[in-house]
Amino acid sequence: MSKNRATSKSKPNAPEKWFSWVWLFKLATVLLVLGVVTLIYLDAQIRHRFEGHRWSLPAKVYARPLELYKGQQLAVGQLDYELTQLGYRFVQSATDTGQVQKTNQGMIIHSRGFRFTDGAEQGHLVEVILQKNKVTQLRQISGAAIASLRLEPQLVGGIYPSHNEDRELIQLNDLPNGFIETLLMVEDRDYYSHYGVSPWGIARAMWANIKAAAVVQGGSTLTQQLVKNFYLTDQQTLWRKLIEAPMALLLNVHYSKEEVLEVYLNEVFLGQAGKRAIHGFGLASRFYFGQPLNEIKLHQVALLVGLVKGPSYYNPHRHPQRATKRRNLVLSVLAQQGVISDVQKTQYQALPLDLSKAKQVSRYPAYMDVVRRQLQQHYPASALSNQGLRIFTSLDPWVQHQAHIAMVEQIDALNQRHGKIPTLEGAIVVSHRGSGELLALVGDHDGGYAGHNWALDTSRQVGSLLKPVIHLAALESGQYNLATLINDESIALPQPDGSVWQPQNYDRRSHGKVPMYKALTKSYNQANVRLGLQVGLEKVLQQLSEMGIEQSIPAYPSVLLGAVEISPMQVNQIYQTIAGNGFYSPLSIVRQVTKANGQLLSIFPLIVRQAASNDAVYLLQHEMRLVANEGTARGVYRFLPKQQKVAAKTGTTNDQRDSWFAGFSGQHVATVWLGREDLKPTPLTGASGALNVWGQLMQHLSYTPYEDIKPETVGYYYVNRATGVVIPNGCPDGIDLPMVNATAPPINTNCGY
Amino acid sequence: MNSIKITLFKYMSLCLSVVFLGACAGPGYGPIVEDLSVQARASQRIPLATNNVLGNETNPSATDTQPRKPVELQKPKPYVVPKAKVTITPQSSPSKVVVAPTEKNIEVVIKQEEALPPSDQAVVEQLLSNADSLKGQGKMAEAVIQLQRAQRIAPREPKVYARLSALQLSLGEAARAEQLALKGLTLVPNKKRYQYYFWKLIAASRSHLGNSKGEAEAIIQADKYK
Known part of the structure; x- marks a missing residue:
């Protein structure tokens, strides 16, 4: 194009008589110069692009690596799933890296190795011996000892x-x-x-x-x-x-x-x-x-x-x-x-095409969303999208997978049971009990759409989910034990605007004086409002803030019944603190960030901060187990084996606008919310809605028997269920309750009546 | 002569214009996939290219009902590892790191840890010993990573908290060290050796933080288990 222009421009300046060798020479010179200039230009282009920063490399986001070690409990189907997601091939005889061979006792895995942030891990040929999905032995085929095998982390997305x-x-x-x-x-x-x-x-x-x-x-x-x-x-x-x-x-x-x-x-x-x-x-x-x-x-x-x-x-x-x-x-x-x-x-x-069996689309939009938000606080956008940073997160692909399935299947089941519930949305947050690491996040009703993130961006009233906080504040005061009688008579509170707030129990009845633990297991509103007011609204809110809720909450009594808007993520933060034996750990997402070449840029250290005393939390955890054993959350045992201990609480808001369930097992803390996008009432309570999602999820997660560690200051006492009096063993209608020894009442020999 | 000059000038300007045209073609040199419709959809999904990249107020949703930061997830800022050497720069003020009188105290406390019983999980012992050797090489960040791996595997193993606390203390992160030791304490009822050691860690941390009253209390507690 440019050459055309050059010749056409010289034409008007070239009268007939100019046709001569001189003219030809000049034209040749022009073309030569043009050619040379073009070449020089192209040359510069070539070298610039070839030798410079060749490509913008997106940041790679990795899930947590699965670590296999003796004594580890896996969930049913987990190892197969994770290996499939990593593109391992199941073969007759594992001879190459990336292959797995099933054996009578377990599997032989030829791992690939990976450059981890704490050093490279070589590929290994390892036999994993499993018994009921528990790793009972790990041995290298070569005979060398191996304490753990870290599979490479799944690449779950990019920025x-x-x-x-x-x-x-x-x-x-x-x-x-x-x-x-x-x-x-x-x-x-x-x-x-x-x-x-x-x-x-x-x-x-x-x-x-x-x-x-x-x-x-x-x-x-x-x-x-x-x-x-x-x-x-x-x-x-x-x-x-x-x-x-x-x-x-x-x-x-x-x-x-x-x-x-x-x-x-x-x-x-x-x-x-x-x-x-x-x-x-x-x-x-x-x-x-x-x-x-x-x-x-x-x-x-x-x-x-x-x-x-x-x-x-x-x-x-x-x-x-x-x-x-x-x-x-x-x-x-x-x-x-x-x-x-x-x-x-x-x-x-x-041979077949042998395409990957793992799903290809981004399966974790909500989790990726939270990863991005966190990284944006620490890195400029350009660094994230073009420098090939490696982001190591705590995402657990198995937990995420199961959370996703639980949401989709249970919403489906609820729609069948109640007729289609319009605009029903949901969110699931799962964290690791021991560390507060975020393991999975489902941000909407089908877990696949990368739109509004209901787990983070929606705050809804939480209903009874705050009752454990009232109980913790009460136990912290040293004035209460789990058997302390609380009045469940109706209560009327004049409001600043002149109206009267008169909360009612779900069954619209009063239950007289009830032991404190029963106020929680049955989720009595009247008793809990009274308890909260006795302890002091300020103390309850103070306790809530210690547990990681930073937003300022107006000190109205209705807050005691959860008339405060909190996101599922933050609810899980509250329950994380309870599950963490009273130690607040921020829900963390990113473990480490490295440059493309592996050089470590940041690590996020484990943070713990004591938010409640050990013995008070121990008692609260016991109460919440009773909620699951005999209280409003007992429906979880439709999903879980009886011997699996979980502590939980249901939550339902006015007119059943929100259905909540939050709680923890030995390893996992999880919160589920269901509700309509348009804030209209649903046919769901916490126990009939969110509980099902939570139950199905926990059913498919690995489970290690977990006994909580009893503080030295706590002992177990046999208590009359109705009157809360400590009674001799052998009396009827009693229950064993933990109490701080110093505050336990004396034994009543009349069996408590 | 003059006409030659003029023609030369003409040629030169022609050449220049060609170079200029070539340069104009420059912006066309780019990566192959530049579909803008794709880009627009992507930005919907990935609110990366927003202005508030460095701020906390990254909230893409208009229907948000939270008045405050949407993601109050990770309060701690990351340790920033300097370019050449991988050493942890504590995020708190560096002046706190070197406090001579407690250094000795920390050393003594950390030495006492050797008396603690081993973990019953081989993998945990392996990770702890990895952490030790990394620490010995000055690779503090890597050592922290090893200890946190151990903590995830065995969140109720007191020895892990003991090491984490001691490592944070030696890095000058005394507030963290104190809390880790307090958490460790909840795992060891009736285990005197551990109780003694955790209280010593707490005392050293508090001394580091200038909390002499707290330190005295911790020493009294420690002495109970001596």
Whole structure:
């Protein structure tokens, strides 16, 4: 285009008599200068892009690695699931990395190894012996001792730059056997002998295509393809056509064949996953097969190489037959050229496409959302989207998977039971009891839509979920034990605006004087409001703030019944503190961040802060277990075995607008909320709605028997259930309750009546 | 001569214009996938390119009912590891790190830990010993990572809290160390050796924090279990 302009401009200045050798010389000079200038310009372009920061690499977000060790309890199906998600292949005999072999006693895993933040872990060939999903032994096949096997962490997402290009950088030595041969045979046979362009290659490709009556080979060299993708836009302009060949020549002059090939391997476009563009063979292998590139076999290599010609036309997910045909054609070319034998060709062609069985879409939109929000507090957006940072989170893929299923299935069941509940939404938050790490997050009713995050961005009234906080404040005061009688008579409180607030029990009855534990297990509103007022509203709110709720809450008595809007995430924070034996640990998401090269940038240390005394929390935990054993939360044992100890609380708000359930097992703290988007009443209470989701979730998580550690100051006392009096063993209607020894009342020999 | 100059000038300007045109073509040089519709959809899902990248108020939702920060999740800021050496820079003021009189005290306390009974889980012992050797190499961040791995595996193993607390104390994070030791204490009723050691850690932490009253109380507690 520019050259055209140059000649046309000189025309008006060129009268007839100027036609002479001088004129020709001048024209030649102009063209020469133009050519040289263009070359210099192109040269600069080439070197700048090739040697600079070649690609914007999205930050990679990893789940927690599964760590296998003797004594570890796994959930049913967990190990199979996690290995499948990691792209491990189940085979007859595990000979290569990325393979698993099932044995009578468990599995033999040939792990891949990974560069962790605390050092590289080599791949191991390890037998994991399982009994009822518990790891009873871990041994290396070589006989060497091994205390733990860390599988590589699942890559769960990326933080993409605006153009959504994603790639996983590879080097030439990451290539599997036969890869280079296949690629060159199909795309550029003379690669190692041409100068960047290959007229001979074009001719031969044309001939081959005519012979096969199909486009078997492309005419442009790999170098030209790289120039096209790397330096030029996709538009078919004349300028582009003109400079492609010179640029390819220049590239060939400046860089070695190996360097150009490596960039090509990482640049080439190989597919589209929603918004995300799959570039390079490294990522393509992960994307299509769920395996690292070095593990794939020749039939898989053939598919990837075949895709270069048209990633969407040959999309193996959408057009498996086309893709298979293309792959088999590539294999035929290899056989023709003697790279493989005809027998091998037939064998490979008979194999399935072997696409990954793991789900490909972002399965964790809500969790990724919270990861991004946290990272944005510490890193600029540009650093996140283009520097290839590695983000290690505490996301537990198994817990996340089960939370997702529990939400979807139980909402479905509720809709069937009650008729379709319009705009029913939900959220689940799960954290690790011991550390406060966030394990899973479901942000809406189906867990898949990356829109409004109900776990974080919605605060709703929490109803009875705050009653444990009242009890904790009471126990902290030292004035109460679990048997202290509380008055459940109706109560009327004048409000600042002149009205009268008169809370009622759910069953609209008063129950006289009840022991404190019963006020919680039965969730009596009247008794709990009275208890809260006796203890002092300020003290209850102070306790709440100690447990991690920072928002300022007006000190109205109605707060005692949960008339305060809190998000599911924050509710889980409250329960985390109870589960953490009175120690507040912030729900944490990111464990470490490293640069692309592995250099450690940040670590997030374990934080604990005592928010309640050990003995008070111990008593509260016991009360909450009773809620699950015999109180409003007892429905969880429709899902759980009787011997599994959980502590929990239901929550229901006015007109059943919100259905809550929060609690913990030995390992997990979880909160579930269900409610309508339009804030209208639902047919659900905490026990008939959220409980089911919680119960199903806990049913599928690993479970280690867990006895809480009794403080020295606490003993167990046999108490009359009705009157709360300590009675001799053998009396009827008694219950064992823990009490702080110093505050326990004396034994009443009349069995408490 | 003059005309030659003029023609030369003409040629030069022509050349320049060509260079200029070439440069104009420059913005076209870019990555292959530049679908803006894709970009717009992506920004809906990923509120990355917002202005409040560094602030806490990253709230993409208009229907939010929380008046305060939407994500009050991670109050602690990360340790920032300086470029060359991987050592932890404590986030609190560095002046707190070096307090000579307590250094000795910490050393003494940490030495006493050797008397604690081993964990009954092999993996935990392995991680603790990894942490020790990393600490010996000055790789404090890596040591912390090892100890936190152990803590996740065995959240009720007091020895893990003992190590975590001692490590934080030696890094000058005395407030953290104190709380970790307090948590450790809740795991060891009737275990005198541990109780003694945790109270010693608490005393050393409080001394570091300048809380002499608290330190005295902790020493009295420790002496009960001596």
